[in-house]
Amino acid sequence: DSGVTQTPKHLITATGQRVTLRCSPRSGDLSVYWYQQSLDQGLQFLIHYYNGEERAKGNILERFSAQQFPDLHSELNLSSLELGDSALYFCASSVDKGGTDTQYFGPGTRLTVL
């Protein structure tokens, strides 16, 4: 158990819908990262928040957005869903924002878009 929690574990929805994925970082961690894992794209970085502020963006679609709240939990919002958005979405957390910090991954949310 990494100490990072993600809800829900599974999500099944239809095209065009909007969903929210939730992540609670390990106690004391200020950074939260979101990654997408799919068969065709592999593991891809989406976005990084540090202490409530966006620090870096990766291959995140405009239909996707995220935020980190004052209690440091984070939410990833996916809208106008397409079949290709079906994937595993991981959240990771780390203590700080430096390059050597270990990122601890949550168990993931499996999104299926029908």
Add this chain to the structure above:
Amino acid sequence: AQSVTQLGSHVSVSEGALVLLRCNYSSSVPPYLFWYVQYPNQGLQLLLKYTSAATLVKGINGFEAEFKKSETSFHLTKPSAHMSDAAEYFCAVSAGGFQKLVFGTGTRLLVSP
């Protein structure tokens, strides 16, 4: 920009045999390198990381990796495979003070009795 290449999408070994999973990186600045393991239906767990200290890095579960700058490699090894090592292994790189991890495509390790 940074990138990672993992040679071999699948590697098969017998229990007790040497495990060697290959990773080559590309980075315009000194890299930090990581190996993660993913068991079925689980998240990623850090095995070990290289952060510019010792070039031979020891990790959990008997794994180790050696950073070779001249070969731009960071191969993962374990002297004797165990059935419980069967999983998918990802090499990742971060660099330049940014913590974005760039992952390789993964190598599935199969261990036969």
